[in-house]
Amino acid sequence: MVLFKLAIKSLKNRAFATSLTVLSIALSVALLISVERAKRAAEEGFTQTISKTDLIVGARSGSLQLLLYSVFNMGTATNNVSWESYQDLKKNPVIDWTIPYSLGDAHRGFRVVGTTEDFFRHYHYRGDRSVELEAGHELQGLWDVVIGAEVARKLRYNLGDKIVISHGVTKGEGVVQHDDKPFEVAGVMKATGTPLDRAVYISLEGMEALHIDWQNGGMPSQDKVIPAAQIKKEDLKVHAITAFFVGAKSRLDTLKLQRQINDYKEEPLMAIIPGVALSELWGGLSYAENVLRIVSWMVVLVGFMAMLIALTTTLNERRREMAILRALGARSNQIMGLLVFESALLTILGIALGTCLSVGLIAVLQPWIESEFGLYLAGAALTKTEFFYILVTFVGGTLIGLIPALRAQKLALKDGLSVRL
Structure with a gap:
């Protein structure tokens, strides 16, 4: 108790320097915890971009390529899947539902996806979350379009606005x-924090209607253009899709179904399990995770250095204080213990303030972070990893106090009591 009272009085006597030291450690700890929480949110959001989907089927290529263009709307497919093959595979008795996906065009840098009403019924993300609309209705008419939340926000679209689609995948106007x-x-979709927010959805028939008068990928001449008013949804026939998602009636049938699709005789197809492909892709991005962690620990190290500088620079001012304590009977190891205890106390205060700062800010800013950056900050605020980091920080901060403590131990008693002129 005596040691504690002396440490408290000493820190109060140097309130300004103490506050700055605690603040430095707090900011370091807050950044460390926040980065770890953001990393965890990024990983969970990434691997949960699509859920409750057993297989993704597309033209034979690489598993990551198929995942990127079907789930993340990045890149292009090597080939299409014929509508006949899709309908044939759809009849497999172990398949419960499918979602066809047709890619190829864009709108002001956002990918255009042709699909059916099954997309709104069966697509899930982050566990059991399904696609919901913020306003409007799903795809009903031939020229209806449903836009993602980010598309609506960035382009400031409202219900009833007219949009023009560009031919091919483009980043600009096309x-x-x-x-x-x-x-x-x-319709406008609710924000999901996934690539769904950055896409424009039309019907498969709408995708066919766009190119009904195109021949071999070329623009029609002026006399061969078919006006939109003359195109009827019931007269259109879908010829091909880019990929489709599959939900099996039983998870036990997934591997068997995957093998059947991979061995499909009519055309070369490939089926991947999205969870496995997502984990593989995230593993390839682990270097970014390591960089974030290194940066965080460097910031903590800077906080420790700030505390070391603060304790060391005030040590000369406290030499007389140390000498008086020695004169009153305090042993050198007690003086050393006092300084180490002060260091531990500063570290604890910094950790407590930093943890509260991180948890509080994330709780307040969570809705904005999810809508603006797509980081889904769900789950426990502190996990075993964060507690381990806090423990390491406490041990490191306490050990930092040994440096000025050892130096104080070497100060001579007479040097501290002598009056310098």
């Missing part, structure tokens, strides 16, 4: 516009 066949915004 070279060739399907301006003779505009779509109307029929």
Whole structure:
């Protein structure tokens, strides 16, 4: 208790330096915990971009390539899947549902996806979350379009607005516009924090209607353009899709179904298990995770250095204090223990403040972070990993106090009591 009272009075006597030291450690700990929480959120959000989907089927290529263009709307497919093959595989008795996906066009840098109403019924992410609309309705008419939350926010679209789709995958306005066949915004999706927010959804028939008068990938001449008013949904026939998602009636049938699709005789297809491919892809990005962790520990190290500097610079001012304590009977190891205890106390205060700061800010900013950056900050605020980091920080901060403590132990008693002129 005496040691504790002396440490408290000493820290109070140097309130300004103490506050700055505690703040330095607190900011370091807050950054360390926040980065770890963000990393965990990024991993969970990434691996939960699609859930409750047993297989993703597309043209034979690489598993990561298929995952990227079907789930993340990145890259292009090597080939399409014929509509006949899709319908044939869909009849497999072990398949419960499918979601066809057709890619190829874009709108002002956002990917256009052709699909059916099954997308809104069966697509899940982050466990059991399903696609929901913020406003409007699903794809009903031929020229209806449903837009992701980020598309609506960045382009400031509202229900009823007309949009023109560009031919091919483009990052800007596009070279060739399907301006003779505009779509109307029929629905706006709720934010999901996944690539769904950055896509534009039309019906498969709408995708076919866009290119009904194109021949061999080329624009039609002016006299061969078919006006949008003359195109009827029931007259259109889907010829091919890019990929499709599969939900099996039983998870036990997934591997057997995957093998059957991979051995499909009619055309070369490939089926992947999305969870396995997502984990493989995240593993390839582990270097970024390690960089974040290294940066965080470097910041903590800077906080320790700030505490060491603060304790060392005040040591000369406290030499008389130490000498008086020695004169009153305090042993050198007690003086050393006092300084180490002060260091531990500063570290504890910094850890407590930093933890509260990190948890509090994340709780307040969570809705904004999820909508702006797509980081889903669910789950426990502190896990075993964060507690381990806190323990390491406490041990490190306490050991830092040994440096000025050893130096104080070497100070001579008469040097501290002598009056310097």
